Amino acid sequence: MIIKQLSETLINQIAAGEVIERPASAAKELIENALDAGATRIEIATAGGGKTLLRVSDNGSGMSPADLALAVQRHCTSKISDSLTDIRTLGFRGEALPSIGSVARLSITTRTAGASEGAAIAIAGGKTEAVRPSPANVGTVVEVRDLFFATPARLKFMKSEKAEAAAISEVVRRMAIAFPKVRFVLSGSDRTTLEFPATGEDRLARMAQVLGRDFRDNAIEIDAEREDARLTGFAGVPTFNRGNSLQQYVFVNGRPVQDKLILSAIRAAYAETIPHGRYPVAVLAIELDPALVDVNVHPAKSDVRFRDPGLIRGLLIGAIREALARDGDRAATTGASGMMRAFRPEMQRPQQPWAPAASPYRPLHFDQTANGFAEAPQRAFAEFSEPSARSAAPAEDTRVAAASPASFPLGAARAQLHENYIVAQTDDGLVIVDQHAAHERLVFETMRTALHSRPVPAQTLLIPEIVDLPEDDCDRLMAHAAEFIRLGLAIERFGPGAIAVRETPAMLGEVDAAGLVRQLADELAEWDTANGLAGRLEYLAATMACHGSVRSGRRMRTEEMNALLRQMEATPGSGQCNHGRPTYIELKLSDIERLFGRS
Secondary structure (H helix, E strand, O other), X not given: OOOOOOOHHHHHHHHHHHHOOOHHHHHHHHHHHHHXXXXXXXXXXXXXXXXXXXXXXXXXXXOOHHHHHXXXXXXXXXXXXXXXXXXXXXXXXXXXXHHHHHHOEEEEEEEOOOOOOEEEEEEEOOEEOXXXXXXXXOEEEXXXXXXXXXXXXXXXXXXXXXXXXXXXXXXXXXXXXXXXXXXXXXXXXXOOOEEEOOOOXXXXXXXXXXXXXXXXXXXXXXXXXXOOEEEEEEEEOOOOEXXXXXXXXXXXXXXXXXXXXXXXXXXXXXXXXXXXXXXXXXXXXXXXXXXXXXXXXXOXXXXXXXXXXXXXXXXXXXXXXXXHHHHOOOOOHHHHHHHHHHHOHHHHOOOOOOOHHHOOOOOOOEEOOOOEEXXXXXXXXXXXXXXXXXXXXXXXXXXXXXXXXXXXXXXXXXXXXXXXXXXXEEOOEEEEEEHHHHHHHHHHHHHHHHHHHOOOOEEEEEEEEEEEOOHHHHHHHHHOHHHHHHOOOEEEEOOOOEEEEEEEEHHHOOOOHHHHHHHHHHHHHXXXXXOXXXXXXXXXXXXXXXXXXXXXXXXXXXXXXXXXXXXXXXXXXXXXXXXXXXXXXXXEHHHHHHHOOOX
């Protein structure tokens, strides 16, 4: 086999395959260059999903003719020194421009603030022209046409124009969130114009521009620090969730990343508060010493590697859970919006032929069979109430609470609807509580507190169960034997390559001891933790809480309803049941007045 040196064009095309995967990758690299140049206004224009045209214009510092000639050469950059341990810029590899130029038609026009004229350069399929003078504004305009025309095989694997345009939009959104002081404009013949005006120091305002106004109303601020790492940002309340994880934005030292460690930590922080298949909305920024994170593990710089991943995971989970415990029990405003839509008469009234008896404007006592009117029956007010809507007349010991609902966040109980929903009055609106979901959460929290505050009761097996395992698994299990005893599982060595199970948690009832021990051994081998058994116990506690809670269809007295409301206010996480569904919905008085046209 003969070894030969690859040509510069082929080397650039190989690099392009790593760095420029699709038009969105090229857009990301060019926007990063503009941000590193100090731009405060960046305009992106596309056509054909970025395959036909991708133009990025900025008002940054620009380049001199000499720098422009070097910028299109491989591994030429102004953004790092000789060390890769102190990277404080976004684009630093020096591969983006030559890689794009090797597979597309690339032209760059630029001018510095002190120059009398600008400079331009063009590359087509790896062939570079000489730098020439050109009129230009201060800043840089990079134009990419016919992306991947020089590598038709890659072009065949591109998605539709609509999908590629959407990917570029997502890149711009992430950059816009990370840099609120910069104005972004995305336009083109293949899309509607997307504009994000600069918001300065108001990061939440920029997040609202990208994620919608609902995020501002349902976000909890996070600001935590552990050792040399700091976490800031906003996380949505658990009831404000989405069907995918696309609205989870994470930045490490200002760099947008999609790291599995971080995403799994966010998912763990919201465990038991969000239903399966739903995802929280969050915008989080991690700041730490550049020497403690490696941003060079992937050519596209989307993945990072932390020197201490346990520190970052612990910081994320701890900070988010603390924020949720502090301010995460409130209902999402989107629930009230949905309730208001359901209350609107035009959304509910079926289209039927007009009839006098059905008209809402008929006299109160209209008799269609006689002369049109009938004598009004004499009925007391109480007779008008439906059996499914029970008024909550305050008992003697709850009259003070009912008379002053402002003193309680969830107000005072006024009625029970359909034997499942409690209606409570607050000082500025009303709250509707799902009694079963609420009580289910309260019972589960009580059981979990008992689970972690004292050893779990165990049941002794009449005949110990012997489990054959590899010697390494036996050693790992015995190293955690004391933890297992606290969780109600007693094990001991039974000769070489075997474990004897003598006690199992009483809460689990009849359990497959061998399967449980093997699962714990696998978990210890992979993560060196023993959370499987505790997780099983908590899952069982949640199931028991569901079956032992106040069931739907049970009539409750006023005292019981108010006691349930007060207990919810004192219990962390009571805003969601064990399955992640909301336990109550709040409707403000201003919303009610708007329904009736009073405001």
